[in-house]
Amino acid sequence: MEKMGAEKFNTDFLPTWCPGCGNYGIWQALKQAFLELSLEPHQLFLVYDIGCFGNGANFIKTYVFHSLHGRTLPVALGAKIGNKDLTVIALAGDGGAYGEGVQHLLHTARYNIDITFLVANNQRFSLTAGQASPTTKEGTITKTTPFGEIKKPINPLVLSLEAGASFVARGFSGEPEHLKQIIKEAIIHKGFAHVDILQPCVSFNKENTYEWYRNVIYKLEEHRYAPHNQERALDKAREFELQGKLPIGVLYKGARETYEDKIPQLEGESLAKRGLKGIGVLA
Numbered sequence: 497m498e499k500m501g502a503e504k505f506n507t508d509f510l511p512t513w514c515p516g517c518g519n520y521g522i523w524q525a526l527k528q529a530f531l532e533l534s535l536e537p538h539q540l541f542l543v544y545d546i547g548c549f550g551n552g553a554n555f556i557k558t559y560v561f562h563s564l565h566g567r568t569l570p571v572a573l574g575a576k577i578g579n580k581d582l583t584v585i586a587l588a589g590d591g592g593a594y595g596e597g598v599q600h601l602l603h604t605a606r607y608n609i610d611i612t613f614l615v616a617n618n619q620r621f622s623l624t625a626g627q628a629s630p631t632t633k634e635g636t637i638t639k640t641t642p643f644g645e646i647k648k649p650i651n652p653l654v655l656s657l658e659a660g661a662s663f664v665a666r667g668f669s670g671e672p673e674h675l676k677q678i679i680k681e682a683i684i685h686k687g688f689a690h691v692d693i694l695q696p697c698v699s700f701n702k703e704n705t706y707e708w709y710r711n712v713i714y715k716l717e718e719h720r721y722a723p724h725n726q727e728r729a730l731d732k733a734r735e736f737e738l739q740g741k742l743p744i745g746v747l748y749k750g751a752r753e754t755y756e757d758k759i760p761q762l763e764g765e766s767l768a769k770r771g772l773k774g775i776g777v778l779a
């Protein structure tokens with residue numbers, strides 16, 4: 497029998513994440529967002545990174561590519577150029593997104609290509625047993641930082657805002673309903689949409705627990721925040737460092753021409769349908 501609800505995006509494999517892992521909330525929010533946007537599995541192309549979150553590639557029934565560590569964005573960008581009719585989403589952990597692949601974040605934001613980037617930020621390289629990642633707080637003890645992390649963490653939302661992302665948001669996997677709304681907005685947005693998702697890792701991050709997050713987060717939309725000013729968005733992105741509060745919701749949404757719209761060869765029918773002959777590459 498054909499599945500009707502969000503379960504139609506389930507595969508035959510059950511998630512292997514630890515009980516209580518924040519990835520479950522993201523998985524549920526993602527499937528529900530697809531359902532509510534009336535997206536069918538064949539209209540979606542998901543590019544997953546390597547990692548705990550990346551293992552989600554096995555648990556979602558859409559077109560899926562399980563990419564190399566840190567390389568989701570170039571694959572997603574190529575897929576979108578090849579077939580602009582697809583809804584293309586790249587999904588990575590903080591290690592892949594802000595470590596191995598941080599250069600791709602900056603350049604994809606510059607392109608402003610119409611794809612969505614969802615990052616499960618647990619502040620650890622969790623699949624490989626919890627080493628410090630680029631978002632780990634200074635002083636944190638992990639296997640690779642036995643005397644405490646000595647490097648400064650990066651602020652991913654500041655990076656993508658500065659690089660030109662036209663949609664920047666922060667979600668929390670412990671608030672899947674709220675996260676679903678953000679994911680829906682990010683998919684609908686025309687241009688590069690970056691969503692950093694606070695994701696508790698119950699096995700390797702004992703500090704940033706669900707409870708810890710609940711004490712510091714607040715929802716932007718409950719504070720009459722309008723996400724149309726880049727300078728204000730930068731202030732919001734830095735608020736935790738300055739004031740110890742973590743705003744979740746859409747920080748910035750702006751209208752900017754997309755990469756696809758600026759390339760005359762990509763006008764009209766998608767390349768996948770026309771083939772390379774259609775743009776004069778092959779005789």
Ligand SMILES: Cc1ncc(C[n+]2csc(CCOP(=O)(O)OP(=O)(O)O)c2C)c(N)n1
Nearest residue numbers: 547548549565589590591592620621622623
């Ligand atoms: C180029 C490369 N470097 C390192 C690895 C080893 N590796 C695999 S998963 C992983 C950790 C991933 O951390 P993150 O991206 O934050 O995802 P999480 O597991 O936390 O969800 C690492 C370091 C790899 N597979 N490829």
Ligand code: SF4
Nearest residue numbers: 513514517548697698
């Ligand atoms: S190690 Fe952490 S991120 Fe990985 S599945 Fe377990 S709780 Fe989730």
Ligand SMILES: [Mg+2]
Nearest residue numbers: 589590591620
């Ligand atoms: Mg991680």
